[in-house]
Amino acid sequence: MTIVWAEKALLETGWAENVRIEISPEGLIRSVEANAPADGHRTGVLLPAPANCHSHAFQRAMAGLTERRGPNASDSFWTWRQLMFRFLDRLTPDHVEAIAAFVQMEMLEAGYSANVEFHYLHHQPGGTPYANIAEMAERIATASLTTGMGLTLLPVHYQYGGCDKRALGPGQIRFGNTLDAYAELHARSAEAIAHLPADCRIGVAPHSLRAVAAEDLAHHANMAGGNPLHMHLAEQIAEVEEIVAAHGKRPVELVLDTMELDARHCFIHCTQMQSHETEGLARSGAVSGLCPITESSLGDGIFDGVRWFDNGGSIAVGSDSNIRISLSEELRTLDYSQRLRDHSRAALATPHKSTGRRLFDAVNAGGASVSARNNGALAVGKLADMMGLDADSVDLIGRTGDTILDCYIFAGDDRMVSDVWSAGRHMVTDGRHIKREAIVSAYARTMKQLGEAI
Numbered sequence: 001m002t003i004v005w006a007e008k009a010l011l012e013t014g015w016a017e018n019v020r021i022e023i024s025p026e027g028l029i030r031s032v033e034a035n036a037p038a039d040g041h042r043t044g045v046l047l048p049a050p051a052n053c054h055s056h057a058f059q060r061a062m063a064g065l066t067e068r069r070g071p072n073a074s075d076s077f078w079t080w081r082q083l084m085f086r087f088l089d090r091l092t093p094d095h096v097e098a099i100a101a102f103v104q105m106e107m108l109e110a111g112y113s114a115n116v117e118f119h120y121l122h123h124q125p126g127g128t129p130y131a132n133i134a135e136m137a138e139r140i141a142t143a144s145l146t147t148g149m150g151l152t153l154l155p156v157h158y159q160y161g162g163c164d165k166r167a168l169g170p171g172q173i174r175f176g177n178t179l180d181a182y183a184e185l186h187a188r189s190a191e192a193i194a195h196l197p198a199d200c201r202i203g204v205a206p207h208s209l210r211a212v213a214a215e216d217l218a219h220h221a222n223m224a225g226g227n228p229l230h231m232h233l234a235e236q237i238a239e240v241e242e243i244v245a246a247h248g249k250r251p252v253e254l255v256l257d258t259m260e261l262d263a264r265h266c267f268i269h270c271t272q273m274q275s276h277e278t279e280g281l282a283r284s285g286a287v288s289g290l291c292p293i294t295e296s297s298l299g300d301g302i303f304d305g306v307r308w309f310d311n312g313g314s315i316a317v318g319s320d321s322n323i324r325i326s327l328s329e330e331l332r333t334l335d336y337s338q339r340l341r342d343h344s345r346a347a348l349a350t351p352h353k354s355t356g357r358r359l360f361d362a363v364n365a366g367g368a369s370v371s372a373r374n375n376g377a378l379a380v381g382k383l384a385d386m387m388g389l390d391a392d393s394v395d396l397i398g399r400t401g402d403t404i405l406d407c408y409i410f411a412g413d414d415r416m417v418s419d420v421w422s423a424g425r426h427m428v429t430d431g432r433h434i435k436r437e438a439i440v441s442a443y444a445r446t447m448k449q450l451g452e453a454i
Contacts, residue, residue: 012379027423044391049113051367054318054423085171100143102443113385114150127173134188203228213442214333230355252277266370271301282313291320292333316366356405
């Protein structure tokens with residue numbers, strides 16, 4: 001039995017003081033008691049720790065390497081994409097494991113409890129599968145064992161180079177699988193996570209409407225069953241134009257017309273939606289997986305969060321390219337983008353919830369849904385996915401209630417994070433991962449081997 005005690009805690013029922021939580025050996029919250037005497041591990045402010053809904057782990061090693069302008073004055077996502085293709089041709093399974101462990105360590109130190117890995121780097125340079133088609137997936141799973149982070153693994157189906165079903169180009173060839181090969185990859189990936197803790201999950205991920213055939217989406221839905229199904233959607237103007245030319249409909253229109261949607265569906269980015277698409281997708285029950293730091297970096301556009309929430313939409317948040325892993329900054333960037341677009345303040349607050357509280361509640365609920373993870377709240381029966389904030393942080397002194405979240409997100413940063421538990425595994429103490437030294441050392445060796453890949 002593990003016991004955690006907090007001066008203040010955000011429970012499912014609201015804020016409480018002097019909270020004692022018992023955690024079972026299986027990593028579930030067994031009891032929650034307010035106004036309890038201090039006992040066990042003590043922390044200042046205890047919060048539910050959300051899942052990171054979208055990550056491409058290997059891209060972390062590219063951070064800071066793509067900030068030069070390309071030969072075209074209108075440098076964009078598409079030139080960044082070419083640089084990414086060149087980089088990934090250097091990566092070996094050993095590199096991917098070391099990078100993934102480092103990424104997961106940073107996520108835990110930022111307050112995330114679990115990682116939803118949108119995993120599409122499958123094969124050897126040149127496109128030949130490894131002897132084990134799920135070799136790279138096994139490396140992601142091994143990294144999760146190292147870090148203690150919860151994992152929802154999404155093997156990605158990536159078959160075509162565009163809506164016209166053209167063959168994959170040289171940079172994409174390591175991603176590619178036919179439907180049959182993808183079925184084998186998925187089955188072997190499920191085997192790869194079978195030795196992980198019981199809180200780990202698997203899902204299905206058709207990469208995008210450019211990379212899979214629209215008529216195959218029903219196949220992906222059948223394969224997913226009750227598990228999560230994630231897909232990139234409506235991220236870039238050129239993508240929207242290509243899909244309209246091929247199908248006569250915009251991406252979100254096509255999805256709404258052809259898929260039966262619910263809360264296990266997560267559509268990533270959705271930064272290029274018209275108002276009717278925003279309203280329709282929000283009302284469908286699907287979750288929008290937002291990655292505001294990456295979306296800002298790539299110039300994707302601004303998600304219409306105000307309209308989305310007004311129509312009952314759900315969100316989760318992810319670090320995507322992992323160029324900067326910061327839970328607080330993802331939430332801050334999301335809200336500030338709305339303010340800049342609409343010339344407003346506290347754009348996502350409501351009369352009853354502050355901005356920080358509304359966003360934090362939303363990403364916990366949405367992250368639990370799209371990771372198929374029984375977390376998102378400090379309540380009996382939930383996974384003990386928890387983050388502690390240092391109550392002595394200068395910006396938290398004297399703060400109570402929802403103001404704690406507002407100060408964490410808008411005045412502070414992830415340096416406030418003191419402790420993180422993933423399914424009861426206490427992986428971050430005093431702001432540092434318990435295996436930080438070994439993980440950083442392995443990552444440093446990898447970066448030296450990769451050298452100047454770009």
